[in-house]
Amino acid sequence: MIKTVNLQKLFSTEEVETTALNGINMEIQDGEFVAIMGPSGCGKSTLLNILGLLDNPSAGEYYFWDKEVARMSERQRAQLRKGSIGFVFQSFNLIDELTVFENVELPLLYLKVPSQERKQKVEQVLERMNIMHRRNHFPQQLSGGQQQRVAIARAVVAKPKMILADEPTGNLDSTNGEEVMKLLQELNDAGTTMVMVTHSPYDAGFAHRIINLFDGRVVTENIKEQFHV
Amino acid sequence: MFRNYIKIAWRNLRKSKLLTGVNVLGLAIAFAACILLVLTAWRELSFDQFHTNKGRLQELYITVQRPEGEESRSNFPIPLTPALKQDFPEVKAASRFIAISGSIRYHDKTFQADVKSADADLLKMFSFPLIKGEMHQPLNSLSNVVITANMAKKIFGAEDAINKPVEIYLEGEWKSFIVSAVAKDIPDNSTISFDVVCRFENTPGYVSQKDDWGASSNEVFVQLADHATVAGFERRSGTFVNKYFTAILRDLKRDGVAPGKDGQLMSLHLMPITTIHFNSISSSGGAISKTYPYLLLLIGGFILFIACVNFMNLTIAAAFSRSREIGMRKILGAVKTQLVTQLWGEAVLICLLALVTGLVIAYLLLPGYNALFSNKLSLALLKSPGLLAGVLLGFVLVTLLSGGYPAWAIAKINTLKVLKGSLQAGKSNGLRNVLMVTQFVISSLLICCTLIAWQQLDYLRKMPLGYNRDQVISIPLPYEMDTEQALQRMRNSLSGQTGIAAISGAAINMGRGRDGASQSSIIAMDYKGHSVRSNWLRVDYDYVKALGLTLLAGRDFSQAYGTDSSGLVINEKMAAQLGGVQAALGVQLPVLDSAHPLTVIGVVKDFNFKPLKEDIAPLTMNLVKSWPVQYIFVKVAPGDLQGSMALVKKQWKQLYPGSDIDPSFLDENTDRQYRREQRYSGIFISAAILAIIISCMGLFAISVLVMTRRTREIGVRKVLGASVIGIVALVSKDFVKLVLLSVMIAAPIAWYVMDQWLQDYAYRIHINITVFVAAGGIALLVAVLTVSIQSVRAALMNPIKSIRTE
Ligand SMILES: Nc1ncnc2c1ncn2[C@@H]1O[C@H](COP(=O)(O)OP(=O)(O)OP(=O)(O)O)[C@@H](O)[C@H]1O
């Protein structure tokens, strides 16, 4: 479903030039659960951003559903991204001024989903994330685990084909982390492609396949169990 | 510690260059504007304050109840002043005062000069110090004159002026005088002014009118005795009026006039010399209404307030982002007062920077400002202790308000909260919003008011006045000339020339000519048992034709009729007093003496012979030679107006090679009537623009801060699919709401204020709702543009960057 060929990313600041990605070749199938691991600064987040169409690579090719998107304009990427990719961040990135319900509703608003349908979908997903009773709270009034559940709810409410998660358990204790991982696994079981960056070998254990990055290169790929398409 | 403070302050200023820049620049502009406005107001308010006796000096005025209503004036019969001195122990000194000539001659050189006549008391009452010559009784002799140093230099150059013979043009001839003393130049903030002053007995018509209580001409200034009061004087003045104004009182009673509030038909009053500049009853004073200087101060305050609010909002916001530093300081043992001092000190530093910049800006702008608004201001005025104290006080207030409050607000915050970083800039926006609304209320108010004032002035300028303005040239005639002869000669040489349609003359100009003069005289007479009052205007043949007036009945003055020297042409208002347009024709009026009545030969449609502030009054035009012609009017053909002007000037030069004239088209003259209003509306418009600019600078800075705070939110929204336009709308919405609210608050206030102002005008516009829509539109547009700069930038930002900012 997605495929990269010799993907490169260079960051040039005034003083230094950093090669964050240095020739990434990878392929992710529909319905796969992939974990990306590697030491800090090896380019995991950078890769995820490019996979999520938030950023363009400096060189190389990127096929998103067989479509070359590496050199698309910001607008085209935004159009493609809308509704097809969900994001989960380590620091939740909820909007403090909006309630739980409103946060989750946001992607649907931007997809111009009618209000009745919106309400129904949001409630459904909040129910599923077990956060319905907090629907009128503001993010600051929730625990970290609850906040991350809201963030996941927001990521899946539009039923994207793929969810990209950057250290989703990074800010959580193990109990809450476990819960979040279970949720992600459930979503994957239901058919959503899952790409997750993590430092935790335990979390990586939920994935079908682990891609190890070092200095912007793929060093190893461990296939945990045979994956059937 | 202090060095540490300065270091931190300096780093903070440099770290946020944009915000510091906005802060300093906004405040500096406000300071500069404020200084200019305060100087202008100060100058107006300083009028006549320099007299040592100012507490005792008064100008006399009289209030008379008339059938048309109450009338107050400051012109009096010649014999009143001697009677006043005799009858009132309260009057320590008194002087009559009147302008008598415009020309003075030394040997063969003639100079323009403001020649006044006055009683000898004048120089003792007022502080016009003498610097040379007879210091004690300079006006002892009828043939003495006192001249100012400047005039002396103009006439005599380096020579000593004392005892030099000069001649003054009076009643058609040159009269000889001797310079007895030289006075210090009169300050330009003096209402009473002269270049040359001589004894009052030299006033034209003095001999024939010195016992005439019916005519009114000169002003009267009075110095009260040390223990006398104005109230005491006014109480006793009833007897005086009854004793001397018997004839007028009898007529008023006969006409059934109701007494005024004080129960009197006529009463004498005093106004302090320090108020005559603002009192339109005074013939010398009344230059402006007293509200204007205070309005200037108010607007200056507004502008400063707006800049202060910017400062406050920014300091508060910036300080919240420094909460870690402040929290750490608290943990290390700083007490609240130390923190307040530190933060307030930073504000003082910025204010000081702004004040210096503001002074420089004011200094640079002053020449242009003076030229634009014909003022004579100088920053040297700031040296006067009162003003200096005021400016310093203002400065301290500004620093206290803009720096002190935020300092206190931040310093009192709970340390733990600060450290946890759970406080964010602009979290509680209540105060900020109130302040911003106030700013925009003030700005919108100024915009609305200036728009309305501008419309009114434009309306006055464009209003048809009933006479032709753009094709009529008015020529003020030199004082010392035989003006009747000049008119005749110009008539002969111009008539028949191409481009010249008609030539006439009058004693009074239309509008305000380049000589600045605008006066009028009023006559009263009995007609069929009731008294008739009318403006009295000496004109000349073809006046109706030359000014393009509309005849309703009868005819214009014409040389073809031998009898027109005893004819009158009146306006509709006057005709109404005589029984109507048709009935008035042929009416004989005993204007001057009953043996030789004057006959109405024509009636013209009403025209605005006075400024539009006043309604059209009855008018009687005549050819009576004892009021000499002072202006020639030439109506020219449309088309080559400037060519006709050149022709007029050329003909004059041929007839009078040695004499200069300064002709102007009447439309220039009528424009000149509103110059004062225009000057002020110019100041107000500039102030309004400044206010909106400074408000928007604040808005801009706030939007920068808000965007910084909301970058993460905007990033998240973009990741979730929001469009650029959607984001701009989202973040602009809050500001737009505030601005709209401000306009809605400002509009009714502006409507009320301007409605009051318009009541002053006999001819006025109706305030139109579109003004408020326009003002709201302007404020909104500017605000949206300002905010958009930031929000578009934020919306275009790469969302990864925004999300990374924690
Ligand atoms: N905007 C940027 N400008 C310059 N360099 C950048 C930028 N973003 C990332 N880098 C650099 O690119 C490299 C990869 O960064 P990236 O954020 O992908 O690391 P990471 O693997 O996600 O690390 P971590 O596990 O700590 O999150 C780093 O060396 C980082 O310094």
Ligand SMILES: [Mg+2]
């Ligand atoms: Mg990372």
